[in-house]
Amino acid sequence: MEKIFERLNESQSAAVKQTEGPVLILAGAGSGKTTTIVSRLAYLIQAVGIPASNTLTLTFTNKAAREMKERSMAMIQNAAYPPLLCTFHKFGLLFLKFNIHLLGRQNNFVVIDTDDKKRIIKKINSDIPTPLIASEISRYKNSLMTSDDAYKQAELFNYKQIAEVYGEYEKYLHENNLVDFDDLIALTYKLLEENKELAEATSQKYQYIMIDEYQDTNELQLKLLQKLCMTHNNICVVGDDDQSIYGWRGAHIRNIMEFDEDFEGTNVFKLQENYRSRSPILKVANALIEHNRSRLGKELIATRGEGEEVSTLNSQDENEEARKVAAAIQKLLDAGVKANEIAILYRVNVLSRSIEEGLNRARIAYKVVGGVRFYDRAEIKDLISYIRVITNHHDDFSFKRIANKPKRGLGKASLDKIELAAHQKGTSIYEYIKTAELEELVALVKKKNANTLKEFITNLENVAAVAKNATYEFVEVLEDTFHLKDIYAGMPDAQERILNMDEFYALFRDFVKNHPETSLDEFLNELTLQSDQDEVEGDSIYMMSIHASKGLEFEHVFVIGMEEGFLPLVGDGSDLEEERRLGYVAFTRAKETLTLSHAGSRFYKGRRSDLAKSRFFNEAGLCEGSLKVEKNTAYKKGDLVRHKIFGTGRVLGVSKSGREFKLNINFAGSKREILASFVEKL
DNA sequence: TTACTAATTATTTTT
DNA sequence: TAATTAGTAA
DSSP states (O other), rough: HHHHHTTHHHHHHHHHOOOSSSSSEEEOOTTTTHHHHHHHHHHIIIIOOOGGGEEEEEEESSSHHHHHHHHHHHHOOOOOSEEEEHHHHHHHHHHHHHHGGGTTTTTEEEEEHHHHHHHHHHHHSSSSSSHOOOHHHHHHHHHOOOOHHHHHHHOOOHHHHHHHHHHHHHHHHHHTTOOOOHHHHHHHHHHHHHOHHHHHHHHHHOEEESSGGGGGGHHHHHHHHHHHTTTTTEEEEEEOGGOOOOGTTTTTTHHHHHHHHHHHTTTEEEEOOSSSSHHHHHHHHHHHHTTTSSSOOOOOSSOOOOOOEEEEEEEHHHHHHHHHOOOOOHHHHTTTGGGEEEEEEEESSSGGGHHHHHHHTTTTTTTEEESSSSSHHHHHHHHHHHHHHHHHHTTTTHHEEESSOOSSSSOOHHHHHHHHHHHHTTTTTTHHHHOOOOHHHHHHHHHHHHHHHHHHHHHHHHHHTTSOOOTTTHHHHHHHHHHGGGTTSSTTHHHHHHHHHHHHHHHHHHHHHTTTOHHHHHHHHHHHOOOOOOOOOOEEEEEEEEEHHHHOOOOOOOOEBBBBTSOOOOSOOOOHHHHHHHHHHHTTTEEEEEEEEEEEEEEEEEEEEEEOOOOHHTTTOOOOOSSSSGGSOOOOOOOOETTTEEEEEEEEEEEEETEEEEEEEEEEEEEEEGGGGGEEEE
């Protein structure tokens, strides 16, 4: 037990020891958050004697879950069972497997991903943009609104239509026993809400609950957590309000801000000692984030001592910026810095382009993190679709996806006809083709196509026979029967795609090896929840969006595109405080040096536009003369500004309020005093 | 059924 | 710019 505390500081130890009641651990960037959670879990199990099976630790990403699992297993020696430590969604999946029958559904449901969701929606309605409907449905589900609720609440005709699509979408999922990502949480909550006994039993089972990245939770997740700890209130959340950067995705920053209102008797612990960055970096990060009004208030304290000052790169345009960044990186590499200790961060992915060119010219190897994910690749989705059709004959979407892959001369027209006929008979495409007489098919499509379809089904049946249970040979039979590697033959990137397919096959075999008694169903559901992929440790520098960098650290960090319009990014739905938090996240990734770069103009969206240096330089105390802040207000009398609520107005005067500027603005005749950060300049 | 052209429109992303 | 989508011609 002494061992657990050996590596913890005072506040970390205090947080670990506070096992009872609601605990809020405000963990600043680089303050040893993971160490604290993992130690707390080990303490509960090893020192307090809580059975591991009575704890529950939830994260948002598989990656975080994996890391914590590894680190906690290293600390816990004699637990009979490992503690349940997984993502929110995985927890939902496990829970539904055991309890979905209480909703009158079978537990062999299939989890669909975002793509499937969109295809289903598109089929129901193609007038309104699919992504809009998809995000609205997600919003409704996360607010626990049924389609009827949504319909009643809708004022605009469009929204009534969306509510109707939502209703049909739900019907479709139900009929096909499908479950989407939101359902994994929403149905879990619904079950607990509707079954008091189940809720109490579940709460009793998980006596000690911990949540990572609590600032990223949404309203529904909070409600679920309240259910889960209804009998004991032993909930410990770890997070950082200053690193809340997913508001646009529904994360509710108030959950962490007002945690003590949701859970009575909260103990708060602040982890402010930073073990990552040199003091000048922290100074800049602290100065920036201090401009946010809505925050709990926390200051990072440097423990790693002095270091290099934060530097700025000023460039004419993106090309000059690329040259300068490449030169600076070359200098670091020449000095013996390891490439994977260098990262370039940006707010918008397109900004990577010009930098990539610069790095190529300088012959510096780089790796762009993000981009197309493994499981989103067309060739992988094809393989998954094959497996889906084999496990679930009613999956028309997957069927249509693979019907002409490799090319069998079955175009959209033929498939549409078949689909219609199948629907008229109230069955799926697969079953229809299987049971229909050949003559019946010939009446619909060309004879050749009818034969092809029949043969296709026969082949699928044959493969399915091999795959009753997921066996090692399955993928081999699949490949030999359908020659899936031929799909992309002749394309310029065929080789890469085939490599990916091989990797998928290997992944499958690996899964079968690790889960000998498994089924294809289980394999598919596991896949859908996996999107984290290869983090190849390479001998190259990293490039990624600021969002993607959260949780990571690098010796040397370059933040590019520090201009008004990029960071902060302005547009509808943008939130200046969240932009500032993004800046804060970016800055606090750096251990040794931080370089902030801005360009006077950029080629973007097909035209070149002039850009002003980001206000964040000022706010971080990085402008020449930034000590005499008065002179550096971005606003002056006569400027046109826009406010989220009041609209457009003209500045009548500028005054100071604390660290911020207060503007007297004339909004269409009504004069108001507004803090400068709440308006945007036009 | 495919293969081309015109038009449209732009954050961030996990499960 | 560049990527996706809708529409049209062959």
